[in-house]
Amino acid sequence: MKALRFGRAAAVISVAALALTACGSDNATNQPELAGGATSAAAEVTGTLTGAGSSAQNAAMTAWKAGFQAMHSGANIQYSPDGSGAGRDAFLAEGVQFAGSDAYLDDEEYEASKEVCGPDGAINIPAYVSPIAVAFNLPGVDSLNLDAATIASIFRGEISTWNDDAIASQNEGVELPDTPITVVHRADESGTTENFTEYLAAAAPEVWTDEASGDWPAEIVAENAQGTNGVVSTTTATEGAITYTDASAVGDLGQAHVKVGEEYVELSSEAAARAVEVATPVEGRADTDMSLDLDRDTTESGAYPVVLVSYHIYCTTYEDQETVDLAKAFGSYAISEQGQEDAASSAGNAPISEALREQAQQAIDSIAVAS
DSSP states (O other): OOOOOOHHHHOOBOTTOOOOOSOGGGOTTOOOBOGGGOBOOTTTBEEEEEEEEOSTTHHHHHHHHHHHHHHOTEEEEEEEOOOHHHHHHHHHTTSSSEEEESSOOOHHHHHHHHHHHOTTOEEEEEEEEEEEEEEEOOTTOOEEEEOHHHHHHHHHTSSOBTTOHHHHTTSTTOOOOOOBOEEEEESSOOHHHHHHHHHHHHHOTTTOOSOOOSSOOTTSOOEEESHHHHHHHHHHTSTTEEEEEEGGGOTTOEEEEEEETTEEEOOOHHHHHHHHHTOEEOSSSOTTOOOEEOOTTOOOTTOOOSEEEEEEEEESEESSHHHHHHHHHHHHHHHSHHHHHHHHHHHOOBOOOHHHHHHHHHHHHTOEEOO
C-alpha cells in the first residue's frame, strides 16, 4: 500500500485530542455539541488540511472554512477551486489531502485511489447538493419553460435563435426576440459539465447522442470559459447567451423551468433534494462509499433532475493519526446540520437529508490510520 505522506507538518493535533464525531456516545472529549452532532474542540484541533477541486463548491467551502476555523482556532483549511477534474487529479497525485468534486471517482480513478489510500481506496461523501441552472441572458425574460429535448437542441446548436418554434410553443404569451443564441460551456474538465451532459444523455438521448463527460464534446463549437465564474461572467456580458452553472452563481441571469413528466419544475433547493432522494448507490465500491447515480429522466413530481451532488473525497486510510483526526473533524463539520446551514446561507445549496447525514457520518468515522 502506498499511504499518503502528508506527515505531522500537515495536521498537528494534540496527543490528548480524540477524533471528532457526530454521535453523542462517541463524544469522548465531552465537548459541547453543535447542531447536527458536531462537537466543538477549538483548543485541541490544530493544523492544516489541504484540498482542491470543484469551483461550484467554492461559496460553500468559504463558509465551511470560516465556520470550522471559528470552532477550531488553531486549524486551517486550504482549498483551491481549480475544477473537479483538477481536484481529483491532485488528490490521486498526493498533492492534497481531500478533493471536492461534482462527480464521484470513476472506476479507473477509484482503482488508482487504492495506490494512494490503501486497499479500500477512497470514499466519496456527499457534502453539497445543488441544482444546476440552465441560465440565460435575455433582457425582459426572467424564466422560460423548456423540455429536455429543447435544452439539448439548444446546446448542440440545432436551435440557434430565441424565437424558435420549439421554445415559443412552450412559452405562450412570452415575447421572444430573434436574438441569436450563444452557447457558453466550461473550458476546463468539470463535474458540472459531467452532471449536465449526463442529464442531457439520459433525458434527451435522441438529441444528445454524446456520452456524459466532464469535457465538453469537441465537435460542438461554442464559446467557452474557465470555471463557474467564467461561464457566468461571459453569459452575463453576452446578450442572447445561455450556459449551465451551479445555482449559487446565477446572479441576475434568467433561469429555465425544466419539464419533468407533465409539469415544469422551477429550480429550488427543495426540488434538488427531491431528486437526490430517489438516487441509487453505485455498486462495486468500499462499503462506506456513498457515490450516487441520479435518475436523470425521472417523472417524480417536484423533482428537479438537473442537479449535482458534490462530494468530498477522502482516503479510507492516511499515514498518521494526526491527518486522520483533522480530516474527520472537518468532514464531520461539513456534513453536520450546522455545517449544511452555514453552506446554504452562503451558497443556496440544498442541505443533505438526515438519512444521508447519518450514513455520511458513519463513513467519515471509518477513516483510519494505515496499518
